[in-house]
Amino acid sequence: MSDQSSQPAADHRRLGRELDLFDTDPLIGAGLPYWLPAGAAVRHEVEEYIREVERRAGYRHVYSPVLGKRELYEISGHWAHYREDMFPPMELGGEQLVLRPSLCPHHAVIFRSRARSYRELPLRMAELGGMYRSERSGVLGGLTRVRSIQLNDAHIFCTLDQVAQEVRAALELIREAYRVLGIEASRYRLSLPGEGGKYVADPAMWRRAGELLSGVLDEAGIAYESVEGEAAFYGPKIDVQILDAAGREATLSTIQVDFHQPERFDLRYIGPDGARHRPVMVHRAVIGSVERAVAQLIERHEGAFPAWLAPVQLVALPVTDAQVPAAAALVEKCLAAGLRAELLLPEEGSLGARIRTARLVPYQAVIGAREAAEEALALRLRDGRRPGVLPVAEAVARIRAQVADRRSELWAEES
Numbered sequence: 001m002s003d004q005s006s007q008p009a010a011d012h013r014r015l016g017r018e019l020d021l022f023d024t025d026p027l028i029g030a031g032l033p034y035w036l037p038a039g040a041a042v043r044h045e046v047e048e049y050i051r052e053v054e055r056r057a058g059y060r061h062v063y064s065p066v067l068g069k070r071e072l073y074e075i076s077g078h079w080a081h082y083r084e085d086m087f088p089p090m091e092l093g094g095e096q097l098v099l100r101p102s103l104c105p106h107h108a109v110i111f112r113s114r115a116r117s118y119r120e121l122p123l124r125m126a127e128l129g130g131m132y133r134s135e136r137s138g139v140l141g142g143l144t145r146v147r148s149i150q151l152n153d154a155h156i157f158c159t160l161d162q163v164a165q166e167v168r169a170a171l172e173l174i175r176e177a178y179r180v181l182g183i184e185a186s187r188y189r190l191s192l193p194g195e196g197g198k199y200v201a202d203p204a205m206w207r208r209a210g211e212l213l214s215g216v217l218d219e220a221g222i223a224y225e226s227v228e229g230e231a232a233f234y235g236p237k238i239d240v241q242i243l244d245a246a247g248r249e250a251t252l253s254t255i256q257v258d259f260h261q262p263e264r265f266d267l268r269y270i271g272p273d274g275a276r277h278r279p280v281m282v283h284r285a286v287i288g289s290v291e292r293a294v295a296q297l298i299e300r301h302e303g304a305f306p307a308w309l310a311p312v313q314l315v316a317l318p319v320t321d322a323q324v325p326a327a328a329a330l331v332e333k334c335l336a337a338g339l340r341a342e343l344l345l346p347e348e349g350s351l352g353a354r355i356r357t358a359r360l361v362p363y364q365a366v367i368g369a370r371e372a373a374e375e376a377l378a379l380r381l382r383d384g385r386r387p388g389v390l391p392v393a394e395a396v397a398r399i400r401a402q403v404a405d406r407r408s409e410l411w412a413e414e415s
């Protein structure tokens with residue numbers, strides 16, 4: 001047996017291979033996974049969900065490039081404080097370009113690109129964007145230790161008076177997302193600076209930012225631990241910790257208060273007094289890296305994703321070849337309704353064998369002679385329940401409603 005036999009049953013690397021969700025290839029490189037269609041479907045749903053809740057919470061999305069000039073990171077402080085984690089610069093036409101290790105500098109520049117008024121604040125800028133970390137090859141694996149990261153990032157530019165409310169709202173957004181996705185926080189951590197030269201020096205700034213974060217946690221009644229040495233180099237943060245299937249802890253979500261980068265980039269807005277003022281930057285990631293979030297979802301649900309996340313939501317099972325046209329028509333109707341559906345033909349095995357093959361698919365539609373004649377289907381749920389024979393139009397509409405509302409339960413009895 002390979003070393004994979006020591007992985008727990010729910011290890012996302014094992015499930016990722018078994019369920020054709022993602023993989024890696026030595027020719028692409030370690031820590032650079034690619035997503036297969038089934039995994040890409042899950043990831044797409046997660047990303048769309050995040051964009052939707054962010055839009056509703058008043059965020060506006062931008063796109064920015066994954067490269068920037070070395071000078072950009074010298075200004076932000078990444079070059080001085082974070083260079084070990086960055087890929088070496090690329091020389092091009094007398095300039096040095098680097099793969100970005102975070103999105104903050106780009107967003108600070110976007111904020112600075114226009115004259116800003118206090119009326120625009122809090123300005124919530126969000127992006128699901130790529131970033132890169134030069135992790136050592138020895139620690140790479142699956143989706144949790146990668147060199148290429150898609151970050152669910154946002155930066156809120158606001159006044160000092162607005163910080164607490166923005167942190168509170170971001171914390172609420174994280175808790176709501178965990179509820180919908182079925183993720184459980186193992187603990188909350190207030191990450192403060194430790195010894196050593198990695199942190200920018202400004203004791204008053206650290207104290208004030210730390211008090212803002214602990215104040216919001218206290219007020220929300222959230223138990224947390226203060227840990228030294230885990231802060232970002234530019235400011236303290238709230239880390240929301242999760243456990244993987246093997247019980248290892250990792251940070252999924254963060255909220256950070258930053259007085260440093262607004263200074264470095266000389267960010268300003270015009271206040272009600274007509275004078276120029278310095279905004280504060282709140283960095284926050286609701287699900288952190290999309291890779292780590294999906295790894296967590298794979299392990300938590302052991303491949304049996306909630307219907308809205310399932311790579312295939314409905315499988316059509318014609319009992320014999322005579323019902324294949326009716327089953328194919330059902331798949332067409334599902335696709336037209338925005339569902340992910342597939343046909344599993346009689347040549348793939350007995351009905352029982354095909355139901356076992358599709359055991360992770362939330363909705364299994366069996367079509368025999370009677371169902372085909374009546375434009376109906378006999379519905380089975382992944383959990384073994386059988387809602388019975390339903391007209392095709394009704395079944396599709398009800399499944400679509402479950403999925404559109406991102407409900408965790410598979411089926412709602414008619415009210």
Ligand SMILES: [Zn+2]
Pocket residue numbers: 102103104153154155283284
């Ligand atoms: Zn940031």
